Every structure is written in C-alpha cells, then in structure tokens.
Amino acid sequence: MLAPAAITDSLVAYWDFEGGTANHASASGGTAYNGVLQGNAAIAGGAVKVGTGSLVLDGAGDYLDVTSIVDPNQPWSVSAWYRADLAPTGRFMVFETSGSFPISFGLREASNTANTNHQAFADVVPGTDTSADFQLADTATANTWHQVVLASIPATAEAAGSITIYIDGVLRNTMVIPAGNTLGSANGFHIGTYRTANDRWFDGAIDEVAIWNRTLSGAEALETFQRGEQGETLTSVKYHIALSASPTTGGTVSGSGLYSAGVSVPIVASAGPGYVFTGWSDGFTGQPASFTYVASASVTASATFSEDTADSDGDGLTNYEEAVVYQTEPNNADSDGDEIPDGDEVTITGTSPTSSDALLVSFVRSNLSPNQAGVIALSSPRVERNPANGEIGLFLSLSGTAGQGPLQPINLSSPSASITPSGDGWNLSFPAPSNTVNSYILRTTNR
Known part of the structure; x- marks a missing residue:
C-alpha cells in the first residue's frame, strides 16, 4: 500500500482563523462546528503560526464557543497550536469540552514552579479521572509556539482504551482508559477556556485547531506539526x-x-x-x-x-559481534595489536580484544621457547564413594617434563606436595619437574 490516509480524511472541524471562526473542514459540510467569539476574543494578526490570523485571548473570560462536538466514545483526535503570553501560575486551557471534560488540554504550573505542565485530562465514567502531562521549562513555554495532538482509542468491554498526547510531533505520554469504562458526555467545545473557572482562561494566541473522528497515527501527528512548522495549512496539497x-x-x-x-x-x-x-x-x-x-x-x-553475520577479517567473530558486542574492528583481525586475534581473545585466552596484551605475549614468547618451557599435564579428575564408610574420594594425577619430552608422574604424596581447601576448591602445591626452566605450560589431559 503506497498511500496512507490523507491528513484531511475524516477531518470534521478545522479552524484556521483566516478572517473568521467558520469551520473549514469539508467533511462536515462546511457549516457544522462553526465557532462564536465570546468576551474579548478576537481574530487578529501578530502572533500567528500559519497564515495571517489566529485566535487572540487576553485571559479574562474570552474564548471561542462551539455548540456541538464529536462523540467522545468513538475514535477522535484533536490538534492545536498555542502560544502563551506568560507561564501560568494556575491553569491555561487550550481547549476543553463543556458539560463534562472527556477532551481537555491546557497548561498548568508544575510542582517545580520553574516548569510548566502541558497536560491532557479526561473525565472517565465510572472510575477515576485520568491525566497525562509533559513538562517544559517556563522559559520554553512563554512566548513560544507549541503544538499538541490528542489521539483517542475508545475502551471496550474487553480492552482498555487510550488517549495519546503528542507535543511538537513527538509522543510524550499516554492516558489509559480501563476496559469497560467510557468517557463523560460533552455538549460543546470551548477553545481557550475550561467552563467558567476564573484561573483557567488562556492568555495568548491559538491557531490551526482541528478535530477528526478517527485516531491519528504517530506519523500523522508528526505531519500536522511539520505542516505548521512550514507554514502550511492542513488542507494544502502536500505529501x-x-x-x-x-x-x-x-x-x-x-x-x-x-x-x-x-x-x-x-x-x-x-x-x-x-x-x-x-x-x-x-x-x-x-x-x-x-x-x-x-x-x-x-x-x-x-x-x-x-x-551482519559475515566475518570480514577472518578472526572468528562476526562483524556484528565485533562492532556491537565487543567494540572491535570488523576489518582488523587484531584490533588491539597484541598479536592475539580478536576471536581467540574472546573464546580461548579470555583476555580483552580491545586492551593490548603485548607485554604478556612478549613474556610468553621469551619464556616458552623450546629450550626453556616445561609441561605439566593434569589427568581427568575422578570421584569415588567408599561403600564401606561412605567417604567421597577425589583422585587426580599430574605428569611433568622439564624439556617438553616424555611426561613423567609427579609424586603428590611427597612431603613437598600439599592439597588445602580454598573457598569452593583446593590449592594444589607440588614440586616442579625441574627448577632450571622459567615457566610451564599446563595441559588438562595427558598426551
């Protein structure tokens, strides 16, 4: 499917505030949801996001009144641009349904008074009212345009619903409507107020308010924001x-x-x-x-x-393991330059492939040459239980050679050999096959 729904699909109300308060959404027939200015509310230029006009409010009892609204318990979405003249000390409502408040968004002073809550609120029946907010600093709120999209999925008897809040095109929070619950009824829609409460009048400008009777996706919420940022209306032909x-x-x-x-x-x-x-x-x-x-x-x-499962440098690690898991170089078999391939450091030596072990390599090379190195071989341990007294016995043997020749048994019963408990294991001490070599190689089985 190449083309998703157009942003104007199921758009039932759109106030662009270009010359008046008429609804410019063709889906509604052009007359439903027309607004009526109340108080000192005016359509004016100056603080405008798109076009030449916006709804200007002085925070003293003025708002835009719409006498009908979509059904809150069917899918719906609302978007609006808003610019507060100052950070609120109480609440500034950008829009709110009247009668009840199933659809609501506004600004509110945060508990940190240097911040502002950009807050959605919903009246849930039955149940506890729910809210979702996103904080911005007061300095990033006042005299700055922001955009909100609320996108609702109704609850059913079997599944919870939700109201998702997008601020400036980004998902910020989600309100959950419990299964079996509904949103309160509404008899109208106010832009710039919450009923008639004195501290809830919006002080500033509001532009590009729209309502859909469907749930916008995250991509569509982003599109509405990008249109406003580019000065484009919702009805302009853009892809x-x-x-x-x-x-x-x-x-x-x-x-x-x-x-x-x-x-x-x-x-x-x-x-x-x-x-x-x-x-x-x-x-x-x-x-x-x-x-x-x-x-x-x-x-x-x-x-x-x-x-990427390829192994470009042939060191035994995939390119994904190198770049993501171990932070080594996929095109360099020895990322830390210590002459131990990255794969060997991970699977054999247990050393870090990003931290050079050059000193250790130099030591091993100088001390494990054929005329200096010896070999100590450990047999496979055997555990037996004595049926007479129930004692558990551990049996093992060691063999050694001073010059990498034939292995000879090492006498673990001699006075110079000892086995002592240490944590969950034992410390084994025994005489080396020779005291003339610098170091020994330990093998796990006899050869």
Missing part, C-alpha cells in the same frame, strides 16, 4: 514521507518530511556498524537502500536492518 529504522540501533534513514507534488526526494537507508540493510516495508517494499522518490502520495515506510 508526507514518514521513515523509521528497525531496529533503531541498526541504522539511519533520511528523506522524511513534507513535500510538494513532483519533488524528487532522495530516500536513503544507511546500515550502522555491524548491521546490513535487508529491505523496506510498507510503502517502499522492494526498493533498494538508496533511491529517488518523486512525491505523488504520502508514504510511511520502515527500513529493516539485520545483524
């Missing part, structure tokens, strides 16, 4: 490309954005270290990692990356 990477650690994608028809868009999926590109899903299925898309429809697609 939105939303790309993602799976897994997110596997690589990066480029080409996401909002484009006019006919624009050539470079689409690129770049695998990260230790990963390979394996394909696109959804709208770009079958396309190579890099290609050009001529914008003719909105597209949502994900680039899939998988672990």
